[in-house]
Amino acid sequence: MKDVNDKVFRALADSSRRRLLDRLYANNGQTLSQLCEDLDMTRQAVTQHLGVLEAANLIATQWRGREKLHYLNPVPLQEIYERWIRKFERPQLSALHKLKHRLEDDNDD
Structure with missing residues (x-):
């Protein structure tokens, strides 16, 4: 359990990742393109942040056709x-x- 909590705290330590969580809280089930809108981060940076959030189990993903949707957990x-x-x-x-x-x-x- 300690390792899981460490991952969550590490993921929450970054303001960009917290911003992504806030965006998912406001509008759950967004694509990468939707999450990238109005952020001053590259698509690659957003993808990396989403990877950290997913590793911490703070987000879950689901494929809908060719789109990958991101959901807050x-x-x-x-x-x-x-x-x-x-x-x-x-x-x-x-x-x-x-x-x-x-x-x-x-x-x-």
Whole structure:
């Protein structure tokens, strides 16, 4: 599992790859040509970034005739959230909740 998480974090470390994920989130199932539109990256660079994202299982591809469609796979992101983010967020939310109630109680006095 560690190796998989390392690949996901490595893939997410690059802003160009995050931009590609954002584009797939907004409009899933795009071709390489569609993903290249309005980006200042060469087609070759986009292809390389998509390869890293696919190796990290952040995207999946499917052939439709002669077109290769790219789809966002949110499962690894959810796993990262569950493993690394959620456990750190609970204590902070609890502390904010207690602080809110303390401040509200002070205002009632």
